[in-house]
Amino acid sequence: MEVFGIKNISYTYKGSKNAIDNISFNVRDSESITIIGTNGSGKSTLLYLLDGLIEPESGSLSVFGKIIRNGFPSEFRQRIALLFQNPQAQLFSLSVWDELSFGPVQIGLEKDEVAGRVDDLLRLLEIEHLRDRGPWDLSMGEMKKVALGTCLSINPDILLLDEPTSGLDPRSQVDVIDMIQKLRESGKTIITATHDLALIEDISDRTLVLGENHNLLREGTPHEILKDREALLTANLIHKHPHRHAWFIHDHSHYAEHEHEHLAESYDINNAIKEVTGKMSDIDKIKKLLEHWIEHNRSHRDTYKEWAGKMETLLKEEEANILKKIVEETGEIDKLFLRLKGIL
Amino acid sequence: MHIPDGYLGPITYGSLWAAIIPLWVYASKKIKETMKASRIPLLAMASAFSFVIMMFNVPVPGGTTGHATGSTLIAILIGPWAASIALSIALIIQAIAFGDGGITAIGANCFNIAFAGVFGGYGIYRLISGFNPPSPPFIKGGQGGINSHLIGAGIGAYIGINISALLTAIELGIQPLIHTGADGSPLYSPFPLSITIPAIMIGNLLIFGIIEAVVTILVLIYLRKSHPELIRG
Amino acid sequence: MEIPEWLKKQSGVDSRQSTVIKRPKENFLDKTLRHVLSFTEDIMFNETVSAKRGILQGIEPRLKILSLIIFIIVLSLQRSIAGILIFLIVSLSLMSLSGIPLTLFLKRLLPVFLFTTIIAFPASFSFIVNGDPLLFLYRSDAPHNVGPIEIPAVISLTRQGVFSALTLIFRVITSVSILFLITLTTPPNRLIKTITYFMPGTLKSIVSVSYRYIFFLVQKVEQLIMGIKSRSISAVSVPVQQRLVASRIGLLFSLSLRLSNDLERAMEARGYNYKFEVKSSKFKVKDFSGADTIWVIVSIIFAGVMLWKSLE
Numbered sequence: 001m002e003v004f005g006i007k008n009i010s011y012t013y014k015g016s017k018n019a020i021d022n023i024s025f026n027v028r029d030s031e032s033i034t035i036i037g038t039n040g041s042g043k044s045t046l047l048y049l050l051d052g053l054i055e056p057e058s059g060s061l062s063v064f065g066k067i068i069r070n071g072f073p074s075e076f077r078q079r080i081a082l083l084f085q086n087p088q089a090q091l092f093s094l095s096v097w098d099e100l101s102f103g104p105v106q107i108g109l110e111k112d113e114v115a116g117r118v119d120d121l122l123r124l125l126e127i128e129h130l131r132d133r134g135p136w137d138l139s140m141g142e143m144k145k146v147a148l149g150t151c152l153s154i155n156p157d158i159l160l161l162d163e164p165t166s167g168l169d170p171r172s173q174v175d176v177i178d179m180i181q182k183l184r185e186s187g188k189t190i191i192t193a194t195h196d197l198a199l200i201e202d203i204s205d206r207t208l209v210l211g212e213n214h215n216l217l218r219e220g221t222p223h224e225i226l227k228d229r230e231a232l233l234t235a236n237l238i239h240k241h242p243h244r245h246a247w248f249i250h251d252h253s254h255y256a257e258h259e260h261e262h263l264a265e266s267y268d269i270n271n272a273i274k275e276v277t278g279k280m281s282d283i284d285k286i287k288k289l290l291e292h293w294i295e296h297n298r299s300h301r302d303t304y305k306e307w308a309g310k311m312e313t314l315l316k317e318e319e320a321n322i323l324k325k326i327v328e329e330t331g332e333i334d335k336l337f338l339r340l341k342g343i344l
Numbered sequence: 345m346h347i348p349d350g351y352l353g354p355i356t357y358g359s360l361w362a363a364i365i366p367l368w369v370y371a372s373k374k375i376k377e378t379m380k381a382s383r384i385p386l387l388a389m390a391s392a393f394s395f396v397i398m399m400f401n402v403p404v405p406g407g408t409t410g411h412a413t414g415s416t417l418i419a420i421l422i423g424p425w426a427a428s429i430a431l432s433i434a435l436i437i438q439a440i441a442f443g444d445g446g447i448t449a450i451g452a453n454c455f456n457i458a459f460a461g462v463f464g465g466y467g468i469y470r471l472i473s474g475f476n477p478p479s480p481p482f483i484k485g486g487q488g489g490i491n492s493h494l495i496g497a498g499i500g501a502y503i504g505i506n507i508s509a510l511l512t513a514i515e516l517g518i519q520p521l522i523h524t525g526a527d528g529s530p531l532y533s534p535f536p537l538s539i540t541i542p543a544i545m546i547g548n549l550l551i552f553g554i555i556e557a558v559v560t561i562l563v564l565i566y567l568r569k570s571h572p573e574l575i576r577g
Numbered sequence: 578m579e580i581p582e583w584l585k586k587q588s589g590v591d592s593r594q595s596t597v598i599k600r601p602k603e604n605f606l607d608k609t610l611r612h613v614l615s616f617t618e619d620i621m622f623n624e625t626v627s628a629k630r631g632i633l634q635g636i637e638p639r640l641k642i643l644s645l646i647i648f649i650i651v652l653s654l655q656r657s658i659a660g661i662l663i664f665l666i667v668s669l670s671l672m673s674l675s676g677i678p679l680t681l682f683l684k685r686l687l688p689v690f691l692f693t694t695i696i697a698f699p700a701s702f703s704f705i706v707n708g709d710p711l712l713f714l715y716r717s718d719a720p721h722n723v724g725p726i727e728i729p730a731v732i733s734l735t736r737q738g739v740f741s742a743l744t745l746i747f748r749v750i751t752s753v754s755i756l757f758l759i760t761l762t763t764p765p766n767r768l769i770k771t772i773t774y775f776m777p778g779t780l781k782s783i784v785s786v787s788y789r790y791i792f793f794l795v796q797k798v799e800q801l802i803m804g805i806k807s808r809s810i811s812a813v814s815v816p817v818q819q820r821l822v823a824s825r826i827g828l829l830f831s832l833s834l835r836l837s838n839d840l841e842r843a844m845e846a847r848g849y850n851y852k853f854e855v856k857s858s859k860f861k862v863k864d865f866s867g868a869d870t871i872w873v874i875v876s877i878i879f880a881g882v883m884l885w886k887s888l889e
Contacts, residue, residue: 094566094569134569134570136570136571137570
């Protein structure tokens with residue numbers, strides 16, 4: 001059964017930023033889809049449209065076979081949950097427990113059942129210790145877990161996930177990806193927006209590539225997409241100058257924020273790498289990671305500088321200043337890396 | 345409740361400009377004394393915050409909604425003088441850059457909302473909570489415990505906004521008395537006090553005052569939980 | 578880590594019946610989102626329109642804004658409808674000379690016009706502004722009471738009343754139209770820069786920083802409200818709704834606070850030494866073009882004549 005039917009949808013408010021330009025695709029029940037694109041390509045906007053938070057200016061959207069004309073029927077909110085990129089947006093209660101019970105109470109569950117669900121979620125997400133904390137008190141990663149918990153608490157049929165792994169530490173990233181896989185197996189429809197190419201094979205059957213012009217560039221299996229260098233270059237998802245790490249652990253990428261040339265290379269190489277790295281000890285891994293961190297720390301410094309300049313031309317002085325501060329700090333971090341390397 | 349251009353005659357808006365300018369000068373002096381210069385960004389943020397707070401729609405029982413101005417809330421959080429300046433800046437930006445509220449009436453609007461409203465509300469709050477402020481920003485200590493803060497803040501917010509509204513009503517209502525043409529016809533707002541006062545006050549006493557009080561109290565409760573370093577009971 | 582059984586099930590919600598035939602009444606969340614949207618649209622609109630070419634776009638912004646504000650002040654001194662109409666005509670002509678389509682302008686003006694008309698209309702009657710009757714609507718021998726309301730003996734349209742209602746309507750829409758001339762012909766960023774030019778040192782920087790943060794905070798508001806909307810399944814009670822809004826306002830305050838702390842540190846890092854000032858260039862006669870000079874002369878003459886006429 002088709003759960004989303006999107007036909008020629010456009011959304012242009014705010015001018016070119018965050019817009020959607022004439023996009024069509026369908027999503028079937030229990031399908032798992034990833035939407036990839038750079039920041040500002042319109043991934044989040046697309047998810048907002050699917051969650052009925054904004055309405056398309058043209059084109060038609062059907063959800064569960066119903067054409068949406070006058071806003072979302074409230075039952076749909078019980079069947080569709082959205083994880084915001086910034087989880088802060090959706091956390092508004094005074095404690096984590098209240099946060100997780102908000103949904104179940106709203107759908108009319110009995111007290112015991114509500115408490116049961118909340119306990120299950122606290123265990124599932126390994127956040128039992130946060131139970132009585134206020135959402136403002138949490139780290140980014142913890143907030144993301146709680147926000148995911150609120151999405152799951154109503155047992156939706158469709159999960160819309162906006163950058164579910166960004167801002168998480170590597171272990172939590174792996175946990176979240178495992179969870180997405182399990183939810184897939186249990187028949188949930190999952191649509192994930194991400195700019196982490198390393199993720200798409202693990203969690204989706206089909207990938208949509210959004211271009212920087214807010215249009216749909218390509219659609220295909222993750223494997224096909226990763227092989228399509230041209231589409232990825234057009235979408236600005238990979239850099240032209242390649243850099244590679246022969247040791248790269250490709251199981252779940254630790255480096256969500258930048259893309260790797262070899263992703264577009266064949267699979268088998270990656271699997272071979274996995275084999276090798278699988279046998280590495282943690283000490284070896286951290287050494288490799290350190291090399292990677294050092295290499296990137298330096299190349300990122302240039303990117304920060306470049307963006308500080310861009311921000312300045314946009315009259316965004318504060319942003320520019322913070323970036324400049326970061327540039328200064330990278331020198332410090334570099335020293336720390338080298339110190340650690342020395343010890344190891 | 346911002347008065348647009350055209351409703352107030354030159355004598356009225358002129359004298360309110362004359363009243364507000366020395367207040368601004370004095371407030372800046374006060375801020376320099378009580379606030380470290382490095383806290384200037386706080387003033388800018390507070391002003392942006394007071395601009396944006398008006399965008400939040402707040403429901404009240406019975407299906408109506410309205411918005412809060414946050415004047416007493418901001419005064420409690422960053423001190424009344426800083427709040428006055430922050431709110432004035434927000435009103436000026438609103439008038440010139442967004443065409444909301446008149447240019448000639450900036451003096452009047454700032455006087456009513458950013459001064460009378462702020463100090464009225466804050467004064468009541470101080471009176472009820474009975475606390476002596478340390479250097480603003482932020483509430484510390486207090487003799488009556490947190491509840492007297494909250495009650496004081498709520499009543500202060502309610503009265504503060506009603507003071508602003510009453511002043512607005514009076515300023516509009518005196519127009520037909522002081523500005524008339526040769527044949528006795530009003531040149532600016534034509535309604536007498538007997539109409540402007542009830543017309544403006546009913547909504548404020550029944551709806552907007554309550555919204556202001558509720559928002560002020562609930563936000564303070566939230567901030568006390570989330571930022572215990574700012575507010576201590 | 579095993580997924581609990583209840584989460585493996587289907588939601589069991591039947592959507593076959595659910596369609597929204599009529600758009601539901603917008604709730605507090607929708608209203609806030611609409612404010613945010615119209616704010617963003619207004620700015621976008623001003624940005625697009627102010628990029629057009631025309632007379633006012635070519636004038637030095639400081640001169641333009643100063644002269645148009647003087648126009649608004651002189652307009653406020655006018656005592657006749659004719660005097661006000663001259664300003665309206667000037668304003669509309671400047672609008673078309675600046676390449677702003679009249680229809681677009683009138684569309685912007687319409688809400689103000691309707692609002693002012695509704696307010697001004699009752700002033701035409703004798704029970705608000707008494708005076709020479711133009712048209713009798715109701716007459717009886719003596720005032721009498723219907724419930725608590727006293728009905729006067731005579732209700733009529735009065736000359737003075739109609740005059741004052743028209744004066745109010747025209748004055749308000751003319752003032753707003755001149756204000757629109759400023760916002761529609763000056764890009765928003767430039768406008769704020771120009772306003773701060775006329776402000777003393779520290780205030781300059783506070784205003785320009787504040788303006789920039791307004792946009793940041795407005796975007797946050799949108800996110801924060803969408804966050805609630807996406808999780809609203811059934812209607813919650815009014816007190817809960819109030820708590821939700823208050824938590825967002827509180828969160829916004831703490832975000833503002835964090836940002837201002839960041840900014841303080843950034844200033845320190847840049848070696849501002851707490852003297853946080855934006856420098857603006859001085860008014861120099863040589864910076865002004867021929868068009869600027871003509872504009873200044875024409876404006877002074879126009880404002881002068883209208884001022885003199887109003888004092889007569």
